Amino acid sequence: MSLTKTALSTFAVAAVCATGAAAQSRDNVQVAGSSTVLPYASIVAEAFGENFDFPTPVVESGGSSAGLRRFCEGVGENTIDIANASRAIREGEVEACAANGVDDIIEVRIGYDGIVFASRQNGPAFNAFTPSDIFNALGARVLVDGELVDNPHDQWADFNADLPAVNIAAFIPGTNHGTREVFEEQVIAAGCEATGTYDALVASGMTEDEAEDACLAVRSDGVAVDITGDYTETLARIESNPDGIGVFGLSFYENNTDVLKVATMNGVAPSTETIASGEYPVSRPLYFYIKGAHIGVIPGLKEYASFFVSDDIAGPGGPLSDYGLVPDPELDAVQATVENEVDMTE
Amino acid sequence: MTIATADTPRSTPNAGSLMQADAKTAKRNAREKRFRLYGLIAVCTGILMLVLLMISILTAGLSAFRQTTIEISVPLDAERLDPEGNRNPVEMASVTTFGYAPLLRDGLMQTIEAAGIETDLPEGDIADLISDESVAQLRATVLANPELVGQTVPVEVLASGRIDGFFKGRVTYETAELDSNISPEQLRLAEALEEAGLLRTGFNWRFITAPDASSTRPEAAGLGVAILGSFYMMLVVLVLSLPIGVAASIYLEEFAPQNRFTDLIEVNISNLAAVPSIVFGILGLAIFINFAGLPQSAPIVGGLVLTLMTLPTIIIATRAALKAVPPSIRDAALGIGASKMQAVFHHVLPLAMPGILTGTIIGLAQALGETAPLLLIGMVAFVREYPDAPWDGGLFDPATALPVQVYNFTQRSDPAFVERASGAIIVLLIFLLIMNLAAIFLRRKFERRW
Numbered sequence: 001m002s003l004t005k006t007a008l009s010t011f012a013v014a015a016v017c018a019t020g021a022a023a024q025s026r027d028n029v030q031v032a033g034s035s036t037v038l039p040y041a042s043i044v045a046e047a048f049g050e051n052f053d054f055p056t057p058v059v060e061s062g063g064s065s066a067g068l069r070r071f072c073e074g075v076g077e078n079t080i081d082i083a084n085a086s087r088a089i090r091e092g093e094v095e096a097c098a099a100n101g102v103d104d105i106i107e108v109r110i111g112y113d114g115i116v117f118a119s120r121q122n123g124p125a126f127n128a129f130t131p132s133d134i135f136n137a138l139g140a141r142v143l144v145d146g147e148l149v150d151n152p153h154d155q156w157a158d159f160n161a162d163l164p165a166v167n168i169a170a171f172i173p174g175t176n177h178g179t180r181e182v183f184e185e186q187v188i189a190a191g192c193e194a195t196g197t198y199d200a201l202v203a204s205g206m207t208e209d210e211a212e213d214a215c216l217a218v219r220s221d222g223v224a225v226d227i228t229g230d231y232t233e234t235l236a237r238i239e240s241n242p243d244g245i246g247v248f249g250l251s252f253y254e255n256n257t258d259v260l261k262v263a264t265m266n267g268v269a270p271s272t273e274t275i276a277s278g279e280y281p282v283s284r285p286l287y288f289y290i291k292g293a294h295i296g297v298i299p300g301l302k303e304y305a306s307f308f309v310s311d312d313i314a315g316p317g318g319p320l321s322d323y324g325l326v327p328d329p330e331l332d333a334v335q336a337t338v339e340n341e342v343d344m345t346e
Numbered sequence: 347m348t349i350a351t352a353d354t355p356r357s358t359p360n361a362g363s364l365m366q367a368d369a370k371t372a373k374r375n376a377r378e379k380r381f382r383l384y385g386l387i388a389v390c391t392g393i394l395m396l397v398l399l400m401i402s403i404l405t406a407g408l409s410a411f412r413q414t415t416i417e418i419s420v421p422l423d424a425e426r427l428d429p430e431g432n433r434n435p436v437e438m439a440s441v442t443t444f445g446y447a448p449l450l451r452d453g454l455m456q457t458i459e460a461a462g463i464e465t466d467l468p469e470g471d472i473a474d475l476i477s478d479e480s481v482a483q484l485r486a487t488v489l490a491n492p493e494l495v496g497q498t499v500p501v502e503v504l505a506s507g508r509i510d511g512f513f514k515g516r517v518t519y520e521t522a523e524l525d526s527n528i529s530p531e532q533l534r535l536a537e538a539l540e541e542a543g544l545l546r547t548g549f550n551w552r553f554i555t556a557p558d559a560s561s562t563r564p565e566a567a568g569l570g571v572a573i574l575g576s577f578y579m580m581l582v583v584l585v586l587s588l589p590i591g592v593a594a595s596i597y598l599e600e601f602a603p604q605n606r607f608t609d610l611i612e613v614n615i616s617n618l619a620a621v622p623s624i625v626f627g628i629l630g631l632a633i634f635i636n637f638a639g640l641p642q643s644a645p646i647v648g649g650l651v652l653t654l655m656t657l658p659t660i661i662i663a664t665r666a667a668l669k670a671v672p673p674s675i676r677d678a679a680l681g682i683g684a685s686k687m688q689a690v691f692h693h694v695l696p697l698a699m700p701g702i703l704t705g706t707i708i709g710l711a712q713a714l715g716e717t718a719p720l721l722l723i724g725m726v727a728f729v730r731e732y733p734d735a736p737w738d739g740g741l742f743d744p745a746t747a748l749p750v751q752v753y754n755f756t757q758r759s760d761p762a763f764v765e766r767a768s769g770a771i772i773v774l775l776i777f778l779l780i781m782n783l784a785a786i787f788l789r790r791k792f793e794r795r796w
Contacts, residue, residue: 026641028731028744030642030643030724030744032724032727035757038728038757039560039561039562039758039759041728042560042561042728043560043561043562045560045728045730046559046560046563046730047443049730049731050443050482050485050486051442051443051485053439055731056729056730056731058643058724058727058728058729058744059727059728060643060724060726060727060728061726061727061757062721062726073636076639077639077641078635078636078639078640078641078642080642121524230756230757231759232756232757232758232759249759251759252759254526254527255527255561255759255760255761256759256761257524257525257526257527258517258521258522258524258525258761259521259524259761312442312444319478319562322562323561323562
């Protein structure tokens with residue numbers, strides 16, 4: 001019966017350990033949210049742990065919306081301190097936060113992320129893209145010879161002779177991604193207006209809101225494929241489809257230039273410089289949100305935030321811009337926001 | 347009579363020679379042959395798939411166990427590292443890793459020069475040969491041994507991910523041509539360093555012991571925290587699910603009356619064994635974190651969730667093992683005056699032990715490979731700090747787990763992480779293999795047949 005005894009005594013010891021340790025408080029910063037911000041946050045967390053006496057923050061991914069939902073669950077040690085987001089917090093989320101007692105939120109913009117179109121290195125070259133082309137290729141209803149029809153295009157060359165005569169196959173971020181929103185707003189909607197489809201939709205008797213929604217509808221005949229996974233999945237899909245073109249983050253592209261060929265937009269190739277200057281049109285700001293009530297309670301929280309936006313880290317030439325983040329031109333203002341703990345809800 | 351019956355010729359019309367099969371027998375035999383063939387095909391398909399899987403994992407992952415390092419001599423400039431000049435590690439800590447980068451760069455340049463290698467690459471490109479991890483490594487070394495300041499010390503640093511990939515065949519001159527992170531000239535320099543004996547590739551212990559690293563340092567990423575986290579969770583699962591599972595099974599099998607209520611429990615246990623594991627994650631988030639207030643990302647919560655998941659498996663295995671002990675053993679014990687409890691604990695349980703242990707190990711192996719429930723309790727995370735020892739409250743420190751680490755690696759953009767992910771799968775498979783072998787060994791060694 002020694003086995004039973006051993007098992008029981010181990011159990012007892014473990015129980016004692018458990019009760020003893022439960023009393024200790026959390027000493028590490030907990031971060032969750034956008035998978036786009038995750039690489040940047042982990043780079044900062046790593047450097048923070050190396051240079052400060054605080055433990056390395058724990059960074060989870062899971063998406064902007066999921067991160068903000070957990071952020072708004074309440075105040076206390078078993079809730080997260082920082083939510084990463086690849087979009088600004090929404091009105092409804094701020095309300096949800098307030099309802100759970102999270103009413104002191106500090107918004108920190110860390111920089112911009114470019115969104116690029118890329119094909120396989122040995123695949124077709126797309127050097128003459130404009131938002132109109134993407135819309136003509138992927139929109140559900142497009143204008144052909146002045147008439148509104150269900151998208152008939154099979155090849156890129158069907159509507160723009162400068163583009164290669166290969167079948168259209170696009171792998172775009174799924175609706176669960178923050179990237180999808182940017183893609184719709186800055187590419188599809190822009191293309192819809194530029195091609196005149198928007199006006200045609202309004203002329204056909206739609207209200208402006210309906211026309212805007214109709215613009216964003218992507219064709220559903222298998223030409224445009226939603227990717228719900230990560231960029232690594234998009235890359236795998238392109239590798240198995242020679243004509244395919246995919247939507248990536250700039251940092252992902254920069255880490256895989258040996259297999260990916262980037263498409264220019266309005267004649268501009270994406271880079272941290274062209275995005276910072278605004279020449280390359282498709283980009284979006286990245287944020288993180290700090291729970292004000294946790295500052296001073298969780299050790300290292302404010303230090304981590306200040307370190308994140310310091311010139312050494314988030315400035316030009318720092319590790320984040322090396323990885324593909326477009327530094328915020330107003331980094332001084334962001335640093336001041338963190339320093340003064342400016343509550344965005346006030 | 348029996349003899350007569352046997353001698354009576356069969357009534358089939360064609361009761362011919364045994365040597366010559368009739369049409370029906372031939373058909374029967376053919377059917378059996380076909381069935382055997384189907385079985386063989388099924389087994390072969392299974393083996394083929396397994397072989398393909400192993401080949402793809404091994405070809406992608408074995409290189410993770412080798413690592414390229416570069417030996418450089420770094421002059422530890424006292425001016426820069428210890429401006430106060432009193433070698434006090436607390437004061438020296440004010441120099442951040444950014445302050446150490448120029449020293450490493452100088453060291454690398456001097457090492458290259460001393461080796462007589464000529465290159466016209468700009469300094470920044472040469473510095474890209476070594477990992478970003480080296481600055482942290484150097485800073486930690488200096489702070490631990492302040493007396494080194496002022497000397498020129500040899501340091502073995504990791505080569506950057508692309509250089510490492512070059513010596514493993516992942517990066518070639520052709521891909522480097524297209525790659526914005528590495529150029530063929532840098533590869534040539536690396537080759538020259540190798541010829542000079544400064545760059546070498548050896549077994550990668552760091553991959554097993556080091557913690558995770560951020561996306562910019564794939565060469566430094568390891569499984570240390572994940573292995574510890576998995577180990578802690580298994581500890582919790584074992585300590586909780588074995589006693590609870592065995593006690594529940596003994597009660598249900600030996601003591602409980604057979605009625606509707608116990609039937610209901612039985613049905614529920616079988617049902618729970620088939621519930622998708624993510625459900626236990628949702629439960630864990632609601633009960634252990636939101637209600638009981640346990641910390642997020644902690645192995646204790648992971649262990650509790652996996653305990654819930656493993657319990658049905660252990661109960662079912664234990665009950666089967668108890669059932670397999672012949673009733674005669676119980677009857678004999680009761681017959682010579684043992685109480686029911688004595689009969690169970692002195693005779694039935696020891697005989698059922700091998701079966702119980704096998705079931706427990708298989709349940710643990712299942713829990714070891716589980717990712718989905720951990721997603722919701724915050725264990726799918728970037729964690730760089732090792733958890734403390736279990737008696738120091740390490741069960742409450744943040745940690746990840748092996749399958750989670752595989753998932754994390756596959757999400758990263760640097761192609762070097764593909765190798766790390768496959769390497770992590772190999773480590774996980776080795777652990778599973780050891781556990782399953784232990785289960786087979788225990789069964790073979792202690793099993794009793796009646």
